[in-house]
Amino acid sequence: MKRTLTLLSLISITAQATETPDLETLYRLLQAQQRQLQRQQEEIAGLRRQLAKLQGKHARKRRIKISTKNGFTIKDRDSGSSLRIGGRVHIDQAFYHQDETSLGNGAKLRRARLFAAGAIGHDWRFKSEIEFGENGKVGPRNVWLAWRGWKPLKVTLGHFQEPFSLEGMTSSNAITFMERALPFAFTPDYHIGAAVSGHGERWSASAGIFGDTLQSRNDNVDQGWGSAARFTFAPWRGDGRFLHLGLSGEYRQPDSRHRVRFRSRPESYVTGKRLVDTRTIDRVQDTFKGVAEGAFGYGPLSLQGEYFHTWVERRGLSTLNFSGWYAYGSWLLSGESRPYRPQSGNFGRIVPAHRWGAWELGLRYSALDLSDGDVRGGRERNLTVGLNWYLFPNLRFMANYILADTSPNRDGRHERPRIFQLRGQVDF
């Protein structure tokens, strides 16, 4: 500092001097400048070292990445490990213009889920999800461990959904109507099992073996088990355009009590009542269920339908045949397209293109026949009009008006309840 001041004063003196100095003064000035240059060089080197240190720190810090794109995720870039916290809340209100069966107007917390998911290293994924749903019941949903070491192959182990049906494989956050269609009665529940899946650009395939539902556990009996497979193919695919074809099936042996039951609520879950219900079917050897899936989309318009058939093989009794189907059309009034995902053979969430959100109009017809042979479970047909308002990809409001028609219901009576229901839905 002292040196610099001395130099500066020297400079100012020489700068003020009007006459040219002599050679010796000039040389001294030059020497002073040289010392100044050296000091600056050292200062620059110092700055460079500090900057490098800060850049290093910055780079190390960037090892941990926090993302908000797809839920809130903390990721360690080095190890590949990550943790994500999320959940969903679906709140329903239903008004029943009931006929014979009392359905009970009211509100319901349809689904509230919280989960932690993530990765261990680069190849392993896990998810642990809890649902508190109907009437305060709490239980596990997706609780699994998956290996993705050989892409696009995936091996999953744990408690998850069997691969079965297009609507069954589409998240409840993304389905077009408030509830899945009547033949969802045939769709297997979450089960503990192991599955392998793979995909190409235009196809997906998955198969697995599965045990029983957690709640059905009984120590005196061997658990039932099932094997399910699904294959989907998209022969035609473009920007906002798709044609989906799929086949899925499940073979299942019930537990050693040899019982099965199929039943369905009237596409409304505020009530617990089922208008159609096979009640317990005994002496069941095994069941086979098959589904033919189809969907087509062109810009804001899309069509979707599935046909379900179930064979129930019984010991010493005739085989039972149950079936159901549904078909619906969706029109995104605001111009978006339903996001078809050929690599998983299902639909993702609609992303609103406008500040005021997206609007969707849907019309669905569904039918379920649970009467065959000695089993008189009833027949139901539902016509539903739905209107959805998507404010964000993860926030939507839904309204459904359902005309149900049983011919007959589980008690042999014909009834035509009408249902109006509303949903507020958020996921994070």
Add this chain to the structure above:
Amino acid sequence: MKRTLTLLSLISITAQATETPDLETLYRLLQAQQRQLQRQQEEIAGLRRQLAKLQGKHARKRRIKISTKNGFTIKDRDSGSSLRIGGRVHIDQAFYHQDETSLGNGAKLRRARLFAAGAIGHDWRFKSEIEFGENGKVGPRNVWLAWRGWKPLKVTLGHFQEPFSLEGMTSSNAITFMERALPFAFTPDYHIGAAVSGHGERWSASAGIFGDTLQSRNDNVDQGWGSAARFTFAPWRGDGRFLHLGLSGEYRQPDSRHRVRFRSRPESYVTGKRLVDTRTIDRVQDTFKGVAEGAFGYGPLSLQGEYFHTWVERRGLSTLNFSGWYAYGSWLLSGESRPYRPQSGNFGRIVPAHRWGAWELGLRYSALDLSDGDVRGGRERNLTVGLNWYLFPNLRFMANYILADTSPNRDGRHERPRIFQLRGQVDF
């Protein structure tokens, strides 16, 4: 590098030379310095570029904000979306010097809650909270979706508390005694519903309509519903000083079984016993409950009281009148003030001003009368002395000594149990 070395050696040689060099040497030295200056200029420009780049990175990274002020929150500054994880744990131990009724000494996990909450965009908020409470029972608490697009208005949809009573609207993390006073028997539970609220600098108002409790769901009956409103006003307010006045009321129709029941534990929840209990009241048309609220604070001293009245309208039977009230004083021995919040008409958490925490002494008298007409639910009066130690705003220990007096209890007997209970409480 080579050039610099050459220059430096040149300089050192000239510096050691005692005699003045000739003009040509001087000129060469000047030229060498000039090259050195140019190189330094380039180095400075390089440093400037690197620094700008690092500053840019830093700014981009600050888009994600992690805060620990009010729970642990991850926020995306751009979209306004955020996620917060939190919870609370209350652990109790109670000793009962019982009289007639056996109360059962012991310990209890009074409340353990975990929640995820956050924002979607700038206008929407959500919360999804699970409680595992008494005897291992698990269920949802605050599970809602709220819109704040037109401040200070707020619209809430979901499972939450009806706006009713000052003590009811104050968090269990912030109430002065371990349990709310006896007339809490009249306070509606968490219900699914929709509410609108607003506030000014000195007032708050909220109103909503609500369904039944989740657990009371029955498919054969229409759910009950209620409508509640609350208005609070703070005519006098200053630093550590406040006067709170409030009114709240709830009109409710029970479900189609037409039943209600009011009962209260002796301000102690380790026992499940209720000394006063109307038992099931049948043929109920509707109920109306009203509360007059008041609170006053001056520095470390505060007073709080509420009066509750409940009318039960019955079909073909006389209207029943039940009532209750409580009043208490709190003295923060360590000099802090209870944090009154006029914009929500309730109290926040006490923030200790000292390193060794805050100490609070409280005295409460509460009364509940559940006997009227043909209903002999009993009368109870409790006197409670409470001592609280706040180590952090979110960590406190509580001790309550309660003298209960029934005249008579639900079985017509006079008894005077004494209760000593302790709590450890943390929230995060």
Add this chain to the structure above:
Amino acid sequence: MKRTLTLLSLISITAQATETPDLETLYRLLQAQQRQLQRQQEEIAGLRRQLAKLQGKHARKRRIKISTKNGFTIKDRDSGSSLRIGGRVHIDQAFYHQDETSLGNGAKLRRARLFAAGAIGHDWRFKSEIEFGENGKVGPRNVWLAWRGWKPLKVTLGHFQEPFSLEGMTSSNAITFMERALPFAFTPDYHIGAAVSGHGERWSASAGIFGDTLQSRNDNVDQGWGSAARFTFAPWRGDGRFLHLGLSGEYRQPDSRHRVRFRSRPESYVTGKRLVDTRTIDRVQDTFKGVAEGAFGYGPLSLQGEYFHTWVERRGLSTLNFSGWYAYGSWLLSGESRPYRPQSGNFGRIVPAHRWGAWELGLRYSALDLSDGDVRGGRERNLTVGLNWYLFPNLRFMANYILADTSPNRDGRHERPRIFQLRGQVDF
């Protein structure tokens, strides 16, 4: 900028000039260089200021630390407060080659837990953990508040495990076989209580008093209570070498119904059946349980064993004596050592040393005798072979083959079921 350009052009002119300039020109050049030097000095000072500002920002930001080392943790360095989210998932499949008792083949979600844990200030810790386990049952596990103000002392308050037995104190994430050995029947469950613990370099000690299990809560009876203590010592300890000695005991008075029950599943939890079971023992005054613990490790080899004895004092009836023991050997085929932790007297998780993970082979013999006096609970001896594959410290697969032998079982019959079971385990 203009000045610099002028200077540069001046320089280039002089540089190109082959003849030496006169003294005056040289002086002007020197003056120009001097101005250049001053400007550079200012630029360097500017850079220094900007860099200091950025370093300051960086330091402020580093207040919040996100770590992935031990779970995903967000920590505020200033206040010491932190939050950690984690959990575990254990999924089992069991095949029973049963003898007399039907055990029921199948799959089970053995454990799925989620927790939030953390610190409040520098001295307080908390944990709030929920488990959804067998058959969809949900409940709290570790829910506590701990104070560590006087290290190495720790005071814990809440719902946690009583200090008892080496295997009992080792996390289910780290135990060598899929289930703890038969005498785990004597190990107290999670209870609400308070405990104090401390440790040295080679020893650990803890003691506490505890209430009843949450589920056993009954309002008409006083809760039972117990007091447990454990002391461990490692007389020999080195790199991968240890000798562990320990003693633990619990004194307990049952609740005012005076009942106890001891029973054990056959080291397999997919079934709910217990082959040995005292059934309810009445008129119990108190129980005392003692455990002698031992473990020895040398490189990849380790031995572990415990002996359990339980005295059941009854009113007006003879005292009952039950006992059990187990011993096992573990060989880490891939060369790692079991991580013994002398400061808590238990084992941590095995950290694989190879990219393809670690392999462990185990052999265990366990015995439990629940028959004494008038109580004929049965005797069981199990021989287990176990194989574990650790892919990451927090991801492992386990296979156990168990030869069980009852002589007799709870119903007086001799049976020898064989069990093969598999587990997928992840914790995060």
